Amino acid sequence: xNRTLCRAMSLAFVVTTSGVAxxxxxxxxxxxxxxxxxxxxxxxxxxxxxxxxxxxxxxxETQHAADQAKQAASAPVVxxxxxxxxxxxxxxxxxxxxxxLGVFSRDPSNYAIAGFPLGxxxxxxxxxxxxxxxxxxxxxxxxxxMGSLTMxxxxxxxxxxxxxxxxxxxxxxxPGGLQATAGKFxxxxxxxxxxxxxADDFADRPLAYRAFLANSFGDTGIRMTxxxxxxxxxxxxxxxxxxxxxxxAGAANRGFGAHSAYVRVGDDLGTDFSYQTGVSWLWTDxxxxxxxxxxxxxxxxxxxxxxxxxxxxxxNGNPTQxxxxxxxxxxxxxxxxxxxxxxxERTDYxxxxxxxxxxxxxxxxxxxxxxxxxxxxxANILLATLDSQGHDxxxxxxxxxxxxxxxxxxxxxxxxxxxxLGASDNQILLQYTATIxxxxxxxx
Amino acid sequence: MKNIRIVxxxxxxxxxxxxxxxxxxxxxxxxxxxxxxxxxxEIGGADVEVFAATTGLQDPHQIQARPSLIARxxxxxxxxxxxxxxxxxWLPLLAHQAANAKVQPGAPGxxxxxxxxxxxxxxxxxxxxxxxxHASGNPHIQTDPxxxxxxxxxxxxxxxxVDGAKAxxxxxxxxxxxxxxxxxxxxWETLAAPLRGVPVLTQHKSWVYMVEWLGMKDIAQxxxxxxxxxxTSYLAELLDKVAAEKPRMTLVAAYEDDRGSKxxxxxxxxxxxTMPFTVGxxxxxxxxxxxxxxxxxxxxxALK
Numbered sequence: 001x002n003r004t005l006c007r008a009m010s011l012a013f014v015v016t017t018s019g020v021a022x023x024x025x026x027x028x029x030x031x032x033x034x035x036x037x038x039x040x041x042x043x044x045x046x047x048x049x050x051x052x053x054x055x056x057x058x059x060x061e062t063q064h065a066a067d068q069a070k071q072a073a074s075a076p077v078v079x080x081x082x083x084x085x086x087x088x089x090x091x092x093x094x095x096x097x098x099x100x101l102g103v104f105s106r107d108p109s110n111y112a113i114a115g116f117p118l119g120x121x122x123x124x125x126x127x128x129x130x131x132x133x134x135x136x137x138x139x140x141x142x143x144x145x146m147g148s149l150t151m152x153x154x155x156x157x158x159x160x161x162x163x164x165x166x167x168x169x170x171x172x173x174x175p176g177g178l179q180a181t182a183g184k185f186x187x188x189x190x191x192x193x194x195x196x197x198x199a200d201d202f203a204d205r206p207l208a209y210r211a212f213l214a215n216s217f218g219d220t221g222i223r224m225t226x227x228x229x230x231x232x233x234x235x236x237x238x239x240x241x242x243x244x245x246x247x248x249a250g251a252a253n254r255g256f257g258a259h260s261a262y263v264r265v266g267d268d269l270g271t272d273f274s275y276q277t278g279v280s281w282l283w284t285d286x287x288x289x290x291x292x293x294x295x296x297x298x299x300x301x302x303x304x305x306x307x308x309x310x311x312x313x314x315x316n317g318n319p320t321q322x323x324x325x326x327x328x329x330x331x332x333x334x335x336x337x338x339x340x341x342x343x344x345e346r347t348d349y350x351x352x353x354x355x356x357x358x359x360x361x362x363x364x365x366x367x368x369x370x371x372x373x374x375x376x377x378x379a380n381i382l383l384a385t386l387d388s389q390g391h392d393x394x395x396x397x398x399x400x401x402x403x404x405x406x407x408x409x410x411x412x413x414x415x416x417x418x419x420x421l422g423a424s425d426n427q428i429l430l431q432y433t434a435t436i437x438x439x440x441x442x443x444x
Numbered sequence: 445m446k447n448i449r450i451v452x453x454x455x456x457x458x459x460x461x462x463x464x465x466x467x468x469x470x471x472x473x474x475x476x477x478x479x480x481x482x483x484x485x486e487i488g489g490a491d492v493e494v495f496a497a498t499t500g501l502q503d504p505h506q507i508q509a510r511p512s513l514i515a516r517x518x519x520x521x522x523x524x525x526x527x528x529x530x531x532x533x534w535l536p537l538l539a540h541q542a543a544n545a546k547v548q549p550g551a552p553g554x555x556x557x558x559x560x561x562x563x564x565x566x567x568x569x570x571x572x573x574x575x576x577x578h579a580s581g582n583p584h585i586q587t588d589p590x591x592x593x594x595x596x597x598x599x600x601x602x603x604x605x606v607d608g609a610k611a612x613x614x615x616x617x618x619x620x621x622x623x624x625x626x627x628x629x630x631x632w633e634t635l636a637a638p639l640r641g642v643p644v645l646t647q648h649k650s651w652v653y654m655v656e657w658l659g660m661k662d663i664a665q666x667x668x669x670x671x672x673x674x675x676t677s678y679l680a681e682l683l684d685k686v687a688a689e690k691p692r693m694t695l696v697a698a699y700e701d702d703r704g705s706k707x708x709x710x711x712x713x714x715x716x717x718t719m720p721f722t723v724g725x726x727x728x729x730x731x732x733x734x735x736x737x738x739x740x741x742x743x744x745x746a747l748k
Contacts, residue, residue, distance in 0.1 A: 140548075140549075143545075143548070143550065143551075146540060170540070170543075171543060172539075172540070172543050172545065172548050173543065173544075173545030173548060173551075174543065174545075175545070177518055177543070177544075178543075179543040227514070227515070227518050227541075227542065227543070228515075229518060229519055230515060231512075231515055231516070231519075232512075232515060233511030233512060233514055233515040234515075264511075265511075266510070266511025266512065266515075267511060267512050267515075268510060268512040271499065274508075274510045274511065274512065275511075276511050312508070312510075316499065316501040316502065316699075317499065317501075317502055318501055318502040318503055318506075318699055319506060319508060320503040320505075320506045320699075320701075321701050360673075361673045361701065362673065404672075405572070405575075405576065405671060405672070406533065406576070406671075407572060436572075439529075439532045439533055441509075441533065441534075441536055441537040441540075442509075442533075442537075443509060443537060443541070444508055444509050444510055444511060
């Protein structure tokens with residue numbers, strides 16, 4: 001295009017100039033010759049200039065192509081032309097929906113574990129019931145912090161109870177393997193305490209968790225952990241809590257009512273096996289804690305020690321089709337204080353072991369055994385709740401589940417529960433759990 | 445007293461852990477998948493120490509955030525992963541739990557390969573009823589060796605930035621790799637000429653990049669929806685539907701359940717080809733070059 005334009009312009013210039021020459025007289029021939037010579041020279045100059053320009057253009061074109069190629073090779077290809085908007089910074093949000101159908105041979109409303117004051121709920125409700133609906137939002141706050149907010153909504157009769165499960169910030173880039181967490185969060189003690197219940201392998205928590213931790217211990221506090229710079233996973237952590245949650249109560253010690261320490265170790269054993277094990281301790285103080293239908297009041301200290309072991313197996317370390325998970329925890333509970341005004345000091349034990357097997361993609365079976373043993377207390381009507389009358393609570397649980405995808409699950413669970421004195425409580429639970437929104441991230 | 449005992453036990457463990465720490469001189473690379481581990485070794489040579497988080501026999505969609513992976517990420521200087529939500533179920537968890545500033549998303553040491561290639565199969569609709577789809581497009585870019593070139597170039601710059609003293613060594617290894625790789629691609633294309641236009645079935649949508657590179661025709665997937673295992677009734681229906689197109693083989697990744705493709709082989713005489721999918725997927729694919737050698741050899745063998 002440029003070349004054609006240049007030629008046309010030079011031609012026009014020549015024609016115009018020759019017109020002038022034609023009008024001139026013969027006596028000016030020499031002058032005209034001179035002019036023609038000058039014109040020829042100018043035309044030659046123009047041609048050279050055009051050639052120079054053409055060469056420059058060709059160079060520029062080559063350079064441009066090279067630049068483009070280079071850009072294609074190194075610069076990010078924006079594959080997703082999503083429009084930029086404020087919404088692009090929205091956190092990952094997911095909701096968990098849960099519903100149950102329960103059949104119990106004994107009335108769940110007077111559920112108890114012999115010898116233990118319960119801080120939470122029992123095995124569920126008869127008939128159709130909605131489980132906890134959970135809403136979680138997680139995002140990086142900036143380059144130093146991530147933040148997470150989890151709310152749970154629970155239907156209780158005609159009312160909807162909203163509770164704050166977790167609301168915390170956590171550092172992402174402290175040096176030396178350190179990580180700090182602040183806010184309300186589930187304690188890292190034990191194996192399953194920090195796990196949200198919908199990620200459990202059974203429809204309800206082990207009896208020991210139910211009795212000693214009201215299913216899980218979570219409170220407002222600060223956590224500091226250190227991850228060792230080793231190939232074997234070693235994490236050491238310590239937490240300080242306000243002390244408002246069972247087994248603590250009343251934010252004792254001027255609002256530092258509970259603290260914990262733990263160490264976790266884990267690794268792979270070949271390609272097929274991996275494990276995680278650990279020891280944790282939780283020290284709590286309770287001030288005027290009320291539990292149960294009898295409104296038992298406790299003031300004193302409760303320490304919970306936990307040892308856990310989890311071993312997973314998958315052929316070639318690929319759990320998609322088949323995998324096995326073994327999980328066991330032993331809990332030791334020591335309480336010392338005034339129970340309904342009577343001084344008590346005793347040690348209790350609880351343990352469970354469970355095995356789940358995914359035998360084909362989507363399908364899993366599992367078995368769990370629970371055992372509890374309450375320490376002895378003097379015969380006193382005020383200590384009735386703590387008196388197991390020599391009964392060690394046990395429970396056998398079996399489940400079968402179908403996972404259509406990572407986002408949905410239907411589970412059928414049978415349990416023979418001897419938490420209470422007397423006949424065993426036969427429980428059947430049919431449960432669905434579904435996750436909507438962002439992909440859930442489940443810890444090991 | 446009890447508290448003191450526990451605290452001293454913890455301190456004891458800490459000191460054992462510290463003693464076992466070795467002083468790493470080489471750049472520690474955490475590679476999410478074996479193909480990126482192999483590529484990192486090509487560019488990094490002896491200046492890097494590479495850990496592959498997964499093997500060719502593991503489904504990269506379904507990895508658990510195992511303790512060993514958290515520990516490895518804690519010590520990484522650079523993380524090279526696929527991105528495009530392939531690792532969405534485990535990598536964010538590792539990043540949070542390892543809390544290593546060097547490899548947090550956005551840090552200079554965090555690298556996603558899919559950012560540097562033209563993505564295929566960008567979904568027009570995002571709905572989980574469509575199965576496990578990826579919002580950023582099909583992440584299985586390593587099935588086309590041409591994608592290794594832009595990824596290698598971009599990753600070289602990451603290494604050059606993180607380990608500036610050896611930048612020139614990385615760049616010269618890249619240049620050597622580019623020369624060798626360009627020649628290798630030409631060789632593979634010649635070798636694979638008979639595959640042009642061959643209609644194939646695939647287990648999962650893992651092969652779009654390879655199918656397009658070699659000019660094959662991807663007719664259908666055995667999975668009814670991405671991530672869902674096929675049932676025999678679905679497969680029978682599928683075979684009826686595609687009979688007219690005469691598929692010549694079914695491509696299955698080594699880590700995938702091969703029952704569906706075996707059923708197709710038994711009922712429709714369409715051979716199943718176990719593909720390495722990534723480095724180490726099959727015994728003949730132990731290196732990055734061998735991955736494509738083996739893939740093409742296996743496809744050609746099925747054609748006979």
